[in-house]
Amino acid sequence: MSAPVQSLFITLKRSFAGTREHHVRILQGLGLRYRQQTVQQPNKEHVRGAINKVRHLLLVETDQQRAARLAAEAAAKAPRPPLVVRH
Structure with a gap:
């Protein structure tokens, strides 16, 4: 079971x-x-209620979702090993 979402x-x-x-x-x-x-x-509860009223304008992520997205973005930007072509 996962930990409760804090923020x-x-x-x-x-x-x-x-x-x-x-x-x-x-x-x-x-x-x-x-x-x-x-x-x-x-x-x-009051924050989730406010989000629900304007959800068409927002992107909402939990702390775990945000960490996973930032890690994926960092991995996509990371330098790749050089391509070695042997003839």
Whole structure:
């Protein structure tokens, strides 16, 4: 059994342009100010409720999911061994 999720990483994927004022206030309450910004929030019921109202604008990851994604991105950027061609 996995450990309980302690925190959520929330990334704003869409801009505030054309967004309802109520949704903008929810996003600002979560600590988001600009596009592609990521904030860390506790995994509490009121935070999950706010996320649920504006989920079409967000990317939400748990701490384990974020660590796995960052490790995969680092592995993709890592230098590869040189290609040796023998004739």
